[in-house]
Amino acid sequence: MLTAGGRTTAGAAKITDVARRAGVSPSTVSYALSGKRPISEATRRRVEQAARELGYRPHAGARALAGGGPGALALVLPLRAGIHVPVVMRCAASVVTTARRYGHDVLLLTQQEGADGLRRGVDAALVDALVVMDIELDDPRLPLLHTLDRPSVLLGFPAEAAGLTCVDLDFRAAAEACVDHLAGLGHRVVALVGSPPEVYVRRTAFAQRVVRGFTSAADRAGMSSRARPCEAAPAAARRVAGQLLRAQPALTGVVVHNEAVLEPLIDAFEELGLRVPGDLSVAAICPDDLAESARVPVTNVALPAAELGTRAVELLVGKLAGTPVPEATSLRPRLTVRASTAPRTP
Secondary structure (H helix, E strand, C coil), rough: CEECCCCCCCCCCCHHHHHHCCCHHHHHHHHHCCCCCCCCCCHHHHHHHHHHCCCCCCHHHHHHHHHHCCEEEEECCCCCCCCHHHHHHHHHHHHHHHHHHHCCCEEEEEEEECCCHHHHHHHCCCEEEECCCCCCCCCCHHHHHHHHCCEEEEECCCCCCCCEEEEEEEEHHHHHHHHHHHHHCCCEEEEEEEECCHHHHHCEEEHHHHHHHHHHHHHHCCCCCEEEEECCCHHHHHHHHHHHHHCCCCCCCEEECHHHHHHHHHHHHHHHHCCCCCCEEEEECHHHHHHHCCCCCEEEEEEHHHHHHHHHHHHHHHHHHHCCCCCCECCCCCCCCCCCCCCCCC
């Protein structure tokens, strides 16, 4: 909406605002500002004046179409409590390297103020498009993303994803694959050691889906199950291991979705008298290299951080080029069996 003084009252001015002020079509505004087609001098001046009055600046995609080459992409990554930085940075590095292949630079936006911070960052940066990470089920940034005049791709699936382009591992299926593997080995009492508590408080989408997949698969198999969050610290791993054994004395299978405590958790259970995998089988959702390098190599569903970053940029480049892309890209889980799981001992 425009005020009497000509400034927008909500958000940055759009090309349609300039067109309305100048009394021309949005395409005429684009041609006048880019110089791609001949426009009468009077019309060009009228458009330029309207743009100045409204504070309108063409976003980077428009500048690229005008011959300035590819602009920058924004990687929106709030550095909040509970995220596992090594995995997040692996995904971010993949976004950067893939974007450079397509000629785009990447600007990292780490604001934690939600939609307002995102709006300020986007307006100041003049970016082509956005990759948005750390998605919550009811993410407060979504209404803004629906209204921005530049494309975005979400690394994660909110509860309501219609009209958005999202890519992520199918975390529900990943948890189900771990539980199904343990059920096939004869385990009847299982537990999930999940993300830090603050991740669940924010209703982070991937963590919520892991819990749902774990619980539904255990119920389907007739297993006794329990899920607990765990802070990312060895002391927390020891505490949670003790709590689980007190609550489930017959526990023989554990699924871990918390990379920071994977090895400390195995150590904690062994200190409590449970050998892995002789007495306790452990499966995890984590990167392959972490699973392979553990003291007891861990059966895992791979967390494809690098592939997710690459897919997100490829989808974004397609959208910038006007190519139809799928709204939902869900990567199927891949489980690799290693030494940490074995048939349940009678």
